[in-house]
Amino acid sequence: xxxxxxxxxxxxxxxxxxxxxxxxxxxxxxxxxxxxxxxxxxxxxxxxxxxxxxxxxxxxxxxxxxxxxxxxxxxxxxxxxxxxxxxxxxxxxxxxxxxxxxxxxxxxxxxxxxxxxxxxxxxxxxxxxxxxxxxxxxxxxxxxxxxxxxxxxxxxxxxxxxxxxxxxxxxxxxxxxxxxxxxxxxxxxxxxxxxxxxxxxxxxxxxxxxxxxxxxxxxxxxxxxxxxxxxxxxxxxxxxxxxxxxxxxxxxxxxxxxxxxxxxxxxxxxxxxxxxxxxxxxxxxxxxxxxxxxxxxxxxxxxxxxxxxxxxxxxxxxxxxxxxxxxxxxxxxxxxxxxxxxxxxxxxxxxxxxxxxxxxxxxxxxxxxxxxxxxxxxxxxxxxxxxxxxxxxxxxxxxxxxxxxxx
Amino acid sequence: xxxxxxxxxxxxxxxxxxxxxxxxxxxxxxxxxxxxxxxxxxxxxxxxxxxxxxxxxxxxxxxxxxxxxxxxxxxxxxxxxxxxxxxxxxxxxxxx
Numbered sequence: 302x303x304x305x306x307x308x309x310x311x312x313x314x315x316x317x318x319x320x321x322x323x324x325x326x327x328x329x330x331x332x333x334x335x336x337x338x339x340x341x342x343x344x345x346x347x348x349x350x351x352x353x354x355x356x357x358x359x360x361x362x363x364x365x366x367x368x369x370x371x372x373x374x375x376x377x378x379x380x381x382x383x384x385x386x387x388x389x390x391x392x393x394x395x396x397x398x399x400x401x402x403x404x405x406x407x408x409x410x411x412x413x414x415x416x417x418x419x420x421x422x423x424x425x426x427x428x429x430x431x432x433x434x435x436x437x438x439x440x441x442x443x444x445x446x447x448x449x450x451x452x453x454x455x456x457x458x459x460x461x462x463x464x465x466x467x468x469x470x471x472x473x474x475x476x477x478x479x480x481x482x483x484x485x486x487x488x489x490x491x492x493x494x495x496x497x498x499x500x501x502x503x504x505x506x507x508x509x510x511x512x513x514x515x516x517x518x519x520x521x522x523x524x525x526x527x528x529x530x531x532x533x534x535x536x537x538x539x540x541x542x543x544x545x546x547x548x549x550x551x552x553x554x555x556x557x558x559x560x561x562x563x564x565x566x567x568x569x570x571x572x573x574x575x576x577x578x579x580x581x582x583x584x585x586x587x588x589x590x591x592x593x594x595x596x597x598x599x600x601x602x603x604x605x606x607x608x609x610x611x612x613x614x615x616x617x618x619x620x621x622x623x624x625x626x627x628x629x630x631x632x633x634x635x636x637x638x639x640x641x642x643x644x645x646x647x648x649x650x651x652x653x654x655x656x657x658x659x660x661x662x663x664x665x666x667x668x669x670x671x672x673x674x675x676x677x678x679x680x681x682x683x684x685x686x687x688x689x690x691x692x693x694x695x696x697x698x699x700x701x702x703x704x705x706x707x708x
Numbered sequence: 709x710x711x712x713x714x715x716x717x718x719x720x721x722x723x724x725x726x727x728x729x730x731x732x733x734x735x736x737x738x739x740x741x742x743x744x745x746x747x748x749x750x751x752x753x754x755x756x757x758x759x760x761x762x763x764x765x766x767x768x769x770x771x772x773x774x775x776x777x778x779x780x781x782x783x784x785x786x787x788x789x790x791x792x793x794x795x796x797x798x799x800x801x802x803x804x
Binding site: 649651669670671672673674675677678679681682685694696699700703704 | 765768771772775776781782785787789792793795796797799800802804
């Protein structure tokens with residue numbers, strides 16, 4: 302269909318070597334203040350997001366010399382100000398496979414969490430960056446100062462994904478090729494609280510539901526698991542994919558779960574019932590299960606839900622980024638991207654960032670859309686109500702179907 | 709230029725005609741061929757929509773007109789926790 306306008310480029314510093322440059326992960330801080338990406342070669346770059354955006358807008362209209370002047374002046378003005386966010390390059394000492402920002406400020410009004418600080422300062426909003434490394438080690442950094450705070454050692458293999466609970470409790474979950482997920486309490490000096498076992502193979506990715514009550518983990522051998530994060534038990538296994546499942550993301554109201562797989566598909570599930578609600582294919586005609594289960598050149602690498610709960614973005618090996626609306630079968634916008642590995646929406650949903658094989662990050666303006674009042678109400682209701690409760694509501698069946706995202 | 713939307717409990721909301729036309733059914737009721745009384749008086753009565761819901765609907769009309777086809781960032785549209793279900797029913801009826 303149509304191409305995106307407003308494509309913004311931010312190439313990372315060039316490196317010569319062929320491998321070790323991969324950008325496996327990109328992340329935005331929950332309050333939108335920072336953007337981080339693994340630059341390859343064991344470093345992570347942290348940039349203040351608003352300055353980054355300003356630079357992009359200026360790149361488009363002015364020439365290169367002007368923008369380098371801007372960079373210089375930014376460094377000078379940063380000198381004396383403590384509160385202004387600064388750029389950092391962090392050397393992690395090992396290949397970085399995963400990144401996650403953790404904030405002591407809850408993203409949304411969800412469960413009440415009684416926060417007591419031991420190591421960290423009282424009354425200060427803590428912003429942390431967790432980096433998952435090739436060796437299985439996890440390093441926790443302070444975003445404002447760039448200093449190393451904690452070293453979490455327990456995984457025996459690559460830490461492929463990291464995610465913080467969105468309720469500000471600083472609970473971190475790590476997913477590893479050692480077939481386990483581990484739950485760490487960063488308020489308690491990084492104490493490891495639980496090991497989640499159940500995967501028979503590599504765990505590729507994990508994601509918390511917005512109310513922090515559920516965790517989804519996906520992995521090799523078609524695995525999609527849902528865990529109860531109050532009791533740390535497995536709720537159910539979601540069956541349907543034909544190949545390794547490599548990415549997952551919840552919708553902002555927690556009513557939908559998107560999973561991306563090497564079987565060329567993105568599935569949208571109802572996490573409360575386990576039913577598949579929608580399917581987004583990247584190969585036409587859709588492949589047979591045998592083809593889907595092998596090397597089909599259309600592996601979907603990443604999927605991300607936008608903040609309006611209506612759009613998702615997917616990255617596939619056919620060198621395309623696609624933006625989909627959840628109520629349409631075909632993508633609303635596409636853009637070319639070679640060797641894309643990971644993607645993430647910015648905190649306000651206006652920009653999609655995608656990391657590539659050579660350590661660069663590319664940005665696109667996301668499709669802007671005023672949601673219907675019906676959808677806004679649906680999100681408001683589904684934030685606090687699982688599907689089972691929705692079924693009990695005294696409303697006409699057409700409205701029930703709409704609320705269950707079954708239209 | 710302006711139309712009047714009347715809630716079930718008798719509150720009258722005066723909104724720009726262009727805003728009210730966000731809703732297909734309202735548009736039909738206001739511009740249909742003479743069958744509807746509303747056509748003559750530029751008024752629509754909603755016997756099932758209470759004022760607390762209709763007021764929010766009017767706010768949505770403004771929100772939609774303001775941010776559609778605009779380059780400004782779209783802010784969150786807040787919905788108080790007591791009304792989303794009734795608001796959904798009204799929005800469903802009004803197809804907006």
